[in-house]
Amino acid sequence: MGDLITMDDLTNEEILEVLDNARSLLPVAKGEVYLPLLQGKVLGNLFFENSTRTRMSFETAMKRLGGEVLNLSSIGSSVAKGETLYDTMQMVDGYADIAVIRHPNQGAAQYSADAVEIPILNGGDGAGNHPTQTMLDLFTIREAHGSLEGLNVMMVGDLRYGRTTHSLSHALVRFGAKITLVSPESLRMPDEIVSDLKSHGGDVKETDEMSSSIDSADVIYMTRIQKERFPDEDEYVKVAGVYKLTEDDLSGAKAGMIVMHPLPRVNELHASVDTTKHARYFQQAFNGVPTRMALLCRSLGVEIPKKVNK
Amino acid sequence: MSEMRRVTAICNGTAIDHIPSGHALQVLKMLRLDTGRSNPISMVMNVPSGKMGRKDVLKIEDRELNQEELDRLALIAPKASVAIIRNYHVAEKRNIELGSELINIVRCSFSNCITQNSREPLPHKIKIISADPLVLRCSYCGKNQDIDQIVDFII
Ligand SMILES: Nc1ncnc2c1ncn2[C@@H]1O[C@H](COP(=O)(O)OP(=O)(O)OP(=O)(O)O)[C@@H](O)[C@H]1O
Ligand SMILES: [Mg+2]
Numbered sequence: 515m516g517d518l519i520t521m522d523d524l525t526n527e528e529i530l531e532v533l534d535n536a537r538s539l540l541p542v543a544k545g546e547v548y549l550p551l552l553q554g555k556v557l558g559n560l561f562f563e564n565s566t567r568t569r570m571s572f573e574t575a576m577k578r579l580g581g582e583v584l585n586l587s588s589i590g591s592s593v594a595k596g597e598t599l600y601d602t603m604q605m606v607d608g609y610a611d612i613a614v615i616r617h618p619n620q621g622a623a624q625y626s627a628d629a630v631e632i633p634i635l636n637g638g639d640g641a642g643n644h645p646t647q648t649m650l651d652l653f654t655i656r657e658a659h660g661s662l663e664g665l666n667v668m669m670v671g672d673l674r675y676g677r678t679t680h681s682l683s684h685a686l687v688r689f690g691a692k693i694t695l696v697s698p699e700s701l702r703m704p705d706e707i708v709s710d711l712k713s714h715g716g717d718v719k720e721t722d723e724m725s726s727s728i729d730s731a732d733v734i735y736m737t738r739i740q741k742e743r744f745p746d747e748d749e750y751v752k753v754a755g756v757y758k759l760t761e762d763d764l765s766g767a768k769a770g771m772i773v774m775h776p777l778p779r780v781n782e783l784h785a786s787v788d789t790t791k792h793a794r795y796f797q798q799a800f801n802g803v804p805t806r807m808a809l810l811c812r813s814l815g816v817e818i819p820k821k822v823n824k
Numbered sequence: 825m826s827e828m829r830r831v832t833a834i835c836n837g838t839a840i841d842h843i844p845s846g847h848a849l850q851v852l853k854m855l856r857l858d859t860g861r862s863n864p865i866s867m868v869m870n871v872p873s874g875k876m877g878r879k880d881v882l883k884i885e886d887r888e889l890n891q892e893e894l895d896r897l898a899l900i901a902p903k904a905s906v907a908i909i910r911n912y913h914v915a916e917k918r919n920i921e922l923g924s925e926l927i928n929i930v931r932c933s934f935s936n937c938i939t940q941n942s943r944e945p946l947p948h949k950i951k952i953i954s955a956d957p958l959v960l961r962c963s964y965c966g967k968n969q970d971i972d973q974i975v976d977f978i979i
């Protein structure tokens with residue numbers, strides 16, 4: 515089926531195939547070539563929670579491939595009147611050919627996939643999974659390092675609620691990455707994820723200290739400590755601002771090391787990093803477009819030409 | 825019938841033997857037989873057992889447990905033996921088996937799971953990740969379930 519709910523829905527071979535396709539689609543993503551592979555198709559953009567990048571990049575991806583987009587925002591819709599997700603999805607099943615869903619409740623994407631016929635892409639469910647983000651992260655890493663095999667990856671910040679790191683760590687372990695998880699004690703990666711990573715043979719280290727791992731890293735993946743996921747303000751204040759990556763911290767870093775961030779950032783990633791050769795987060799945000807194009811085509815069973823000519 | 829019976833023989837019904845010691849009450853709750861209005865039930869707890877040190881035994885009169893009930897039982901007493909008694913004799917022995925997924929048997933305990941909205945109509949689904957030790961995971965949100973609390977979440 516064409517659903518993408520967690521990274522378990524893709525084999526390593528399928529991941530690499532999608533990433534190859536995303537690379538072929540780069541000129542289309544940049545708007546240099548118009549390739550209407552998805553003409554006549556409609557994407558339902560279902561955002562029950564705020565999003566800038568995910569929603570916009572899906573919309574751009576669909577439109578650059580000649581498709582149409584329906585946007586649902588929960589404000590003002592029948593969702594605000596207490597409609598169940600099941601009922602909302604029955605409607606979407608009739609209006610769209612494929613849907614991406616972001617929802618505050620964990621499990622909402624799998625639930626939606628069970629409720630309808632059309633393919634469902636998980637655009638983030640609570641603190642659960644965010645596999646399309648993972649795919650664009652993998653694309654970014656692979657473009658920088660040429661391969662996904664055996665990299666040293668640091669993940670820093672809110673690893674408890676930060677769903678992007680949950681999906682990404684799963685995927686990287688499958689490619690033999692060595693992962694260093696850096697977080698305050700209260701924001702550690704959930705136990706079931708850490709034990710899953712280890713049971714899949716993952717080389718995983720947990721620490722609350724960032725600086726000593728920087729020089730050996732191939733990727734530093736920074737995340738924001740998300741205020742909105744804290745039950746109370748005091749808990750947030752205690753850990754907000756514990757990690758701040760600046761240009762100075764990178765003086766001993768490997769030449770090819772890249773700094774990533776799913777954005778938006780607050781203080782954890784200083785603007786001085788932006789002008790270094792390591793900064794890759796704005797590129798990463800753009801990479802959402804070709805990657806999501808490739809994923810839309812995959813779910814809709816549309817073949818992507820190996821070579822897209824300008 | 826070599827062992828000495830602590831409770832009298834029943835004419836018709838179900839005998840559940842080899843329940844982990846101290847868990848008979850949980851089994852009753854799991855089978856929704858704790859209502860006070862069900863069939864006659866005899867229970868022994870913490871009796872010596874050759875196989876498992878100590879065990880609990882339940883005998884439920886005039887009721888043959890069906891497969892769905894046996895599936896529930898598997899969550900608490902995966903190694904129990906179930907005998908259907910007809911006319912004072914063991915008429916059938918049933919195996920309890922944990923399948924790969926529990927459908928509408930327990931609900932997910934995670935407060936932010938989509939299934940917490942009781943108006944959502946799709947069935948509750950819990951995946952069996954491992955039978956021994958028992959590891960259960962919500963098929964929607966992916967959260968592992970606390971096995972000690974599982975009786976509180978039966979449907
Ligand atoms: N008429 C009866 N009334 C109540 N319980 C009975 C009756 N006949 C058998 N049982 C119970 O049913 C279970 C199975 O009986 P069985 O005679 O096969 O014993 P067993 O050889 O010990 O079997 P197992 O290997 O399952 O322990 C035992 O717990 C036994 O006490
Ligand atoms: Mg016996």
Ligand SMILES: [Zn+2]
Binds near residue numbers: 621933939
């Ligand atoms: Zn759940």
